[in-house]
Amino acid sequence: MNFLETEDVVKQYSGHLALNKVSIQVAKGKVFGLLGPNGAGKTTLIRIINRITAPDSGVVRFDGRLSLPEDIYRIGYMPEERGLYKKMKVGEQAVYLAQLKGLSYPVARKRLIHWFEKFDIMSWWNRKLEELSKGMQQKIQFIITVIHEPPLLIFDEPFSGFDPVNADLLKREILDLKDQGHTIIFSTHNMASVEEICDDIALINRSEVVLSGDVTEVRNRFKGNTFLLKVLSSENTVDMASDKYSILSDTTERGVRELRIHKEADMSNSELLGFLTKQGEILSFSEELPSMNDIFINTVSTPNPKAV
């Protein structure tokens, strides 16, 4: 069953349609990527899920029933624009924010100490936030997001502002959380991380969902019948011209010849391979899936994207 669904969510701001009949399905225990260019309506959708704003029409469902005010305690939300009280001591404010999320004081303290020790930042406990670097503040922010162990976690652009080392740490933590059974919504522009982390995606462009589904399935859907062939290079090259396929590139490096081949849709893979065996000893043959980045750019820059 889907852990969270939105159905035909519409949100209108003065003179501007922020969301137009947006429906997404987030499966339990999966990482769901919410993609889209700036201003597409991602943050608005997240705010609606968080019950920060209400939709004009449409519904949000948790576990198949309509979302309730109490559901906000089942969500951990890390907004894109992060912030904490600058003048407040780190430990004190972490405890306060954890209490606001429904934890009792002793539980909040215990869990925070656990996390602080895990990240080896116990020494920050009594320092004011403004004394910490931006990367350090991000860590605190992450801890505060997950401290109440909510079943649903929402990260809005989690990697922005992290250096590569800390971004990697964060990525591992997110995958860890997934393994522990948390459902995660992950909004980002960073397409490389989408391929790595996400199970399903929805791409929002101009207030509408233009693309959604399983990441591999989406990539398959966009595959352009392009194959990558590696053969041992040899003297006797055979004329490869055919109207059934075309060679996109042909390079040889350190004795390995790499061919990128585009085939016609009506030709089967085996048939293509049949032609290629003549080229020499085949090292590998694989279909090239388009990167999420290409899919993103293609979809978003198409003038009239067809809803899928």
Next chain:
Amino acid sequence: MNKIGLIIKREYLRRVSKKSFLLLTFLLPFLFVAMIFVPFWLSTLKGDDVHNIAVLDDTGKYSGLFQDTETYRFIQGGKSLEDYRISDKKEIFAFLSITDDLLENPSAAIIYSEKQIPGELSRLVNQAIAKELEEEKMASFNIPNLKEIIQESKINFNVQTIKWSADGTESRSSSMVASITGMVFTMLIYMFIMIYGGMVMQGVMEEKSNRIIEVIISSVRPFDLMMGKIIGICFVGLTQLFLWGILTMALLLGSQLIFGIGMGSDMAAVGAMNQPGLNAPDILANNSEVFEMLNTINFTEIGLFFILFFIGGYMLYASLFAAIGSAVDSQEDTQQFMIPITVLMVFALYAGIYSMENPDGPLAFWCSLIPLTSPIVMMIRLPFDVPYWQLLLSVALLYGTAILITWFSAKIYRVGILMYGKKPDLKELIKWMRYK
């Protein structure tokens, strides 16, 4: 509900543990008491040196008039003024030169000195000469016993004001004392609304510009956050008021014990310095009257209504301040919304000040009922025994409006705290109220 408690606690503790709060709270009563006591104390300090005043009396009529005091000693000048001017002047602080009969030529008496001449010295000289001239003048009329006649016809009149209480008992009252009491409470309420309302606005803007707001309202309703802040800061204000009250009283009592003199006689002494014509016992009597009059004012009732109006007025304005703080991105942008509120508050203050003249007049009456001005204007009227129906109506109107404005402000606040970028105008704010 638990959440709002947490927020109140944080807002409260954060502010009362600030150094600036502690400093202001504990220092101001000292300053206040010092303002009362220091002038008196200073006046009791006598200078060590005695100043010699050389009297150069050409007429010979006046030189015997001047009595030595602790500070001034009058001596007969042996040389002429010109001689003194060029010779050694160390011994002599000032020269009083009288060159002619002063009845005929009042400008014939002059004090010369190289120093600034103290007011006390000229006063001493004036008194002595005036008394002599008065007698001389009276004698010139040739009417027997004229002095006694005049003495007897001197009347010191001061109308007594007596207030009848409901059961018919009499008590002496003074509209002056009532006015001052009212004014003190008015200023207090005005200051507190401005300072603590401003604090609410600052707090809201801080959370907005910190961007922590989105983290918080993903777990707390915006209304709870706003109310938590307003209530928390209200408690800070009440704490400060309470501490000021207690400390000021304790300090006043303490300094009376230390100085070994009652407040009344202090004031009398200070007064006596400024009005040499009156003698101290008179003023002492006046002072005990002031205290008697202060006692006719029902401070328990005033205190109670002060707190009621304070909370109501604060709620009303603080929620407006919160809405403004939520709508803007930066301090500069608050101006356009702050001006109307400031104008309103200042109007209320002036209405209060003018109501002092006529605390039961139409201006006072209406302004003490209209909720936006009533917390301030009613304070002026309180010591003058406002009918209970007016008080209760005013309180009811104030709280009703405060709730309504809080409700509207919450609607603006909810949208405003998440809006960044463009500066909204009033039309925009009204539109926000209709958002779901």
